[in-house]
Amino acid sequence: MGKLLVVGATGLLGRAAIKYFRAKKGWICSGLSRRPHKFRNVEYLAADLLDNPSIEKHHSKLRDVTHILYSALYEMDDLLSGWRHNEQIKTNTKMFENLMNIVSLYSPNLRHISLLQGTKAYGIHVEAMKAPAKEKWPRHNHENFYWNQEDILKRICNAKNWSFNIWRPQVVLGTATGSPMNLVAAIAAYATICKETDLTFYQPLGAPVVTEATDANLFAKALEWAFNEPKAKNQTFNITNGDVLIWHHLWPEICEFFKIPLGPKRNRTLSTTLPKLEKEWSFITNKYGIKQLNLKELVGGSWQFLDRALRDAGPSPSPSIVSTIKIRKAGFSGCIDTSDSLKNCFKEMRREKLIP
Template structure:
């Protein structure tokens, strides 16, 4: 399906550059690598270095791509020894690495250390460093906790720090580290990232939607959106990984955008009561925009679910999925079930408030990128089919 885009691909810097992309197997990291391969030439970007803790797999190939296995939980002195020769000419770096911990306090500590180890090592080995871009997200505005001014804008004051939000200390460390240096920083804040990677990635709501809808369809169950009346009737947005890559490259290579934070979403807003039936229709099952909720007197700000995916995704449902994959001659997709983020999606759909991000600042700085969100979902599902992550 052709997608209407305005991806500007505008880069004002002309000197040959070297990119260093962390999280190369993740949704954003792989999208940045793919963007550089498909939209730049060797005269612009001479090397594309990428890293992850696991072996690198990507949908594109290019002689400029170089992989180095790094674990940023290691201290800087260990990383420096591994990075010194490879990263000596790095000019632009893009950080989207993440480490998961079930305990919120441990999660915060681990991801702060992850970024600090990375940046301390990088600045020690890259004398020609020009730009460092950190990806955070909508959690910066507290969208995960309670209603916030919507659409949230970059200039709004921070909310009180919480134990599960490592974005503030990461951003503070970046800004403090840059003071007095020749390089500049950017922070990019997407919301509800969708996209594809070579192996099923759990940090991707689109994958969970596909698992849920297809399993319901095969078992004769109506795939009602597992949410509440307020969220169903409210408005939302999301961020398509190729567009995140496009904005990331735009702001990091335009001097007028230096030392600034930017939201990045597809550029449209949608109402779930109309989006959900379109998603189920794509998978061949008709659902209605009219949804009779059992609980209609919900207080805004009090999370509520009528269907909890964590409880829905039983071993019996897993058996349905496995049988479906066999019936559709796509046994490779059986393992995709393990990437379903049931609990995370319950948290998202359980909100009783809308939380969107403003793209006005990016527009003021000259960015024109846009993707229709439904078409982004469709393209994502189509790519998942080609990768045999879901049956076709």
């Protein structure tokens, strides 16, 4: 119990954590981000993590923070090439370092910091990933801001006697707007446009790629568990739904949900075609009275991420599977069917009037 500061409050996992913990008795939530998080009765701290004064001005509101979830992320406009770009590494490192320096001065009640990583820790963006990937493996030999942030985290937690966790989710399924890696929003917008126009909802081409997903709400439950479980102290955990994610197999279910015909298998580059349909999307938002967000505001840079997820990866693509044995042995048994998770996200987007 305590006060949770969610840094990166408008992202997929940040939003899920706020929604989860604000409903928990004994917890107070604050959200720090550049964009307003728009949660009722949740304190909003407007800050740019590259601008120390914008963080430091909230020093009085940082004093009673007991737990931090750091889910902030900087991505370049060219998402995929940015994953190995020095600018991305330097920027994400500096953002985290700035926050750590300030909370070390102004948060005397802080007890725990949770830091997000992901499967890029296993080099999935560099080469075919060995499966199942395990937390105990040595660092994959490539430049990554994960390692810089992790070193800062461990150094400061050791000095301050704070506990920490490092989390490695797979493909995150949740609801947010303007995120760079939000497959739910990208698929929902694509399906909606297909339903309202003559665009075809093509199936992915090539052999099925076997990967995993992480439900954002499941992650929030794991976070609460780790806050209270001694076996979780200072550990790195993979966290997934417990089954597999194969977009080829989910495509018919997505069609059924949105009541659109299943198109033929074909490669497509949605990141070049869909952003051009702002006029069509504006017509849809006006027709159904949903939130007046343009496609860029809704989907962010996620078209590139969707292109990667649906790519033709060749005749025998390597599976992207991580082991969750460690977290299960430590006592967390949460799971959810990935198909249900995806549909729940679509339903939540409808409740929030993001799609018709």
